[in-house]
Amino acid sequence: MVSSSYSNLLDLATGAADQGPAPAALGALRRRLPSVVTTPGLMEDSPASPSTPSPAPRPRTIVVANHLPIRAHRPASPEEPWTFSWDEDSLLRHLQKSSSSPSMEFIYIGCLREDVSVPEQDAVAQALLDSYNCVPAFLPADTAARYYHGFCKQHLWPLFHYMLPLSPDLGGRFDRLLWQAYVSANKVFADKVLEVINPDDDFVWVHDYHLMVLPTFLRKRFNRIKLGFFLHSPFPSSEIYKTLPVREELLRALLNSDLIGFHTFDYARHFLSCCGRMLGLPYESKRGHICLEYYGRTVSIKILPVGVYMEQLNAVLALPETEAKVAELMETYTGNGRVVMLGVDDMDIFKGISLKLLAMEELLGQHPEWRGKLVLVQVANPARGRGKDVAGVQEETYAMVKRINEAYGAPGYEPVVLIDQPLQFYERVAYYVIAEVCLVTAVRDGMNLIPYEYVASRQGNDKLDRILRLCKPEEKKSMLVVSEFIGCSPSLSGAIRVNPWNIEAVADAMECALVLPEKEKNLRHDKHYRYVEKHDVGYWANSFLQDLERTCKDHSNRRCWGIGFGLRFRVVSLDLSFRKLAxxxxxxxxxxxxxxxxxxxxxxxxxxxxxxxxxxxxxxxxxxxxxxxxxxxxxxxxxxxxxxxxxxxxxxxxxxxxxxxxxxxAEEGRGMGDLHPTRRLQLDADCKAGDGALHRDDGRFDHRGEGHRARLELRGRGPRLRVMPGQGARRPPRERAHQRAGVREEHRALRRS
Structure with a gap:
């Protein structure tokens, strides 16, 4: 098992520790000894070896996430070893496959979804490292429960989806013990990173809200680490985020990254607003990139939505199992001219399944012609969290499906088909292929790749076209009805965007998607497919890593000092020529x-x-x-x-x-003058103009005109402009507005003088 920390390597390099053989697992990941820290905050190369210099190291990216992209299979008996396989549904699995740099090596750090006993952890860690380049992080059971199901799912997840903890049923009050477990879990992840990292060459890419304080632990150990963070969930507005008791700790931790990524501009805008309002940090644009200056360090902001892995989708579409499943579903659902509308969601309070069912009920009630012809297939994946809210969503969903089927069903026809068991990926793709419309009514979601997968699946291939009885490429079509509150909505310009809370509007959008002309459906599908095909997961990952490399390229040209304690730690970065003034x-x-x-x-x-x-x-x-x-x-x-x-x-x-x-x-005079000399000269010149515009009187400058009088007072903390109605006929509103504008312009001229 990987057990030695990076600090031990420094001891070995400087001779401060006894020489001994390095662990085999760590030796496989470490290419050479790192630079030696000789000055606080400065990394200096160790003396050159007289031997021939080693070749340039292979570039590496350390990907850190809550879960490894691995499926672990528990052995049937204690004597048998654990078996593992790649999780092909995991986004992180596709980073290496889609990398534009074939030489780039990816190391994954995260937790397994299965509990591993302490005696088995060494063997499991060694097997994962040797075969999959994965380093597992093992958390104590109590810490894992408080960290994931406690702080992540009860505090961060609801808050980032705009749900305030107004009552114990909606997340409860802030629990400091859950926060401490969250910090402790992040520290475990940091220790795993320190075991394998070479800070001079490696890039570290941290994913999602589970690890928001991890950048602080890594930056504290290595001031010039090359660190990127990507948030896959929404980032709430400042009015919502500021209710979090640890708001500043999380913001400062994220700012210890070099590059912070978001799916949409709105999420990035909310983050920048929070930094400005709570930390007083303004942002600026540098050569087309949004940046924050944080204690001399430049923190860049990346805005780019993630995509799907097209190679995997195309491979699954070509599987014989997929073709057989498509033929089976066609026979089951599309007979007698029926049309399939599809929804694929987690059983979660934010996915809007109940709103979708209400819209379906409204559609069948307002348009009787679709009764017996329209089928809504709702795939409900198991919830990732747990609690009363999940149980309530399940109970409500079952009750609504039963009510709709009883009201509008008939022998051999159910308007709503609920699939509440996990599906394999090829089965889900088969449902995409047969669906005429995909419906996503989430009330809040970070990205949601279901529409992307649907569009790519509807493109299909020649064999699937024959099963669907499509003769020409022009007959390929897809229709999307998506919530305006999900991250992929701005990218799909041909989709019908809806407010999921407006049930009547969603029902109208569903009916519109069904009756739209075939040519229009084909044009929208073609436009969406071109976008999805180009902006896949490889495009997203390569763009992020390129920006991370660009942001970190001047690390070696800066002097760094770490200041602060705990989660308020930050690094002060200054130019190499900077010297402290003694x-x-x-x-x-x-x-x-x-x-x-x-x-x-x-x-x-x-x-x-x-x-x-x-x-x-x-x-x-x-x-x-x-x-x-x-x-x-x-x-x-x-x-x-x-x-x-x-x-x-x-x-x-x-x-x-x-x-x-x-x-x-001035120092040679006594008493404070009325104004700076240049301002006084300008005002005196205006007063001598003789047009009655300005009159000076004991620190006041009056502007008198027909129907009004403006007074510029130079007393108190600063100048004040007052516009007061005068004697005479009242002017029309538009003319009075012009007069006020003229007075303000004169005041601005005085301030500029």
């Missing part, structure tokens, strides 16, 4: 200089943030001593009123700027 150097330079300019801010610099803003006697004494030195030019800038600063700092040789520079006082 206090003794400042003192020496101060003593040697003949003239000195000392520029000071007040609130937060000269005085700490506090309720009592007045300076202390010690601060005033220090300022006075600085001002008494003829070689010093001391200037203080503040947002306070000029009268307040005059009262606090009576020193004659102190220059001040009140109200953020709107009023200024």
């Amino acid at each position: 206090m003794e150097h400042i003192v020496q330079a101060y003593r040697r200089s003949k003239t000195r300019a000392i520029l000071l801010d007040y609130d937060g610099t000269l005085m700490p943030q506090a309720i009592n803003k007045s300076p202390t006697a010690k601060s005033v004494q220090i300022l006075n001593s600085l001002c008494q030195d003829q070689r010093n030019a001391v200037f203080l800038c503040s947002g306070f009123k000029r009268c307040t600063l005059d009262e606090w700092f009576p020193a004659e040789n102190l220059g001040m700027a009140a109200e953020h520079g709107y009023f200024m006082r």
Whole structure:
């Protein structure tokens, strides 16, 4: 079993530990000893070996997710070994197959879906590493339950899908023990990454909300790790997200990544809004890429929806089992001119199965001509979570199916067919092939690849065309009715988008999809298929890894310092030429200089943030001593009123700027002037214009015109513009608007002067 941590390798490299043979499993993954840490935050190469340099290492990507793309099969008896196979339904399984770099090596880290006893864990880990390049993370049973079914499914999953914990039945109040289990589980994943990583060359790609604090643990160990994170679920708006008690910890943890990916622009926009409102971090565009500056590090934002693995779909479509299943389903459902409408969803509260059934009931009630002709096949996959809400969804679904079939069914005809058992992939593809319409009514979903799989399956092949009795390519068609709240909706421009909560609108969309002209159906299908074929999982993965490499290319040109404790850890990144200014150097330079300019801010610099803003006697004494030195030019800038600063700092040789520079006082004068000299000259010129537009009166500038008077007051914390109705006839609303616009323009001109 892989057991040695990366820190042990550093000890071996520096001779701080006893020499011994490295574990065989770790040796298979490690190509060479890493660089040696000689300066905190700086990685420096170890002395060159006199031998011939080794060839360039093979590029590697370490993929970290909650579950490995592996199916584990428990042995029938304790003496027999575990057996494993690839999970072909897993998205992560297709990353290596679709990689544009054949030399890229992928290492997978995650949990198994089966519980493995402690005595068996070493053998299981060794077998997975040798045969599948997978490193399993084994969590204690209690930690795993609290981590996945507790914090992930009771807190993060509902909140990210816009469900607030308003009552114990809807997730309950925040449980600090579940949060601690979540952090502990992420630490276990981090330890597994540290066992196999070579930080100088490897890329790490973390997936989904289960591992949102993992970037902090990895960045804390290796300041310049090449780290990407992709969120496969929605990211809620800031108004929803800010209700999470650990909101800042999760945001700061994600910002320890180099690249953060989202499926849609809306999800990325919500994340950026949260960073701006809760952390005060603005974003900017650099050469077409959205970026955040976080303590000197550039964190890039990637927006790209994931796709399906087209090679797998085409291979499944060509299977004899698929052809036989399609023929069977055609005979079962499409006889007597019946039309099949398909829904494939998890038995989950957010998938909108009940809303879909209500729309089907509405359609059959409003359009009797479809009774006996339309069949809705609803495939309900087992729920991934557990709890009262899942049981409630199941009970509600069964009751609604029974009610609809009793109301609109007939001998030999059921309008709704519910399949609530797991289907193999080829069986699901067969249902895609026979369906005229695919219906997705999820109330919130991160991406949902069901429409993509449906479109690709409807393209079919020659053998399936013969089974479907299609003679020409122009007869290939597909129709999509999708919720506007799922991630794939913006990418499918030919789909009929609906609000799943509007039952009547969904029923109308279903009827529209059925009666649309065949030519229109073919055009929409062709458009969708071209998009799905081009933007497959390979396109998505290669684009993300290319952007990750671009984002991390300047890591070696930066100096890094880690600061903060726990989940508030972050890395300060500075240019290589940066050097910390030592206090003794400042003192020496101060003593040697003949003239000195000392520029000071007040609130937060000269005085700490506090309720009592007045300076202390010690601060005033220090300022006075600085001002008494003829070689010093001391200037203080503040947002306070000029009268307040005059009262606090009576020193004659102190220059001040009140109200953020709107009023200024030079060091050789006493008292604060009305305005900066350039502004005063501009106002005086306007007052002398003689047109009666501006009149100066004790800090006020009045603009008098027909029917109105505008006053610009230069008192208080800043200038204020007031527009007051004057005497005279009232002007029409449009003319009054023009007058106000003119006054505002004059005010802006004054501010710019």
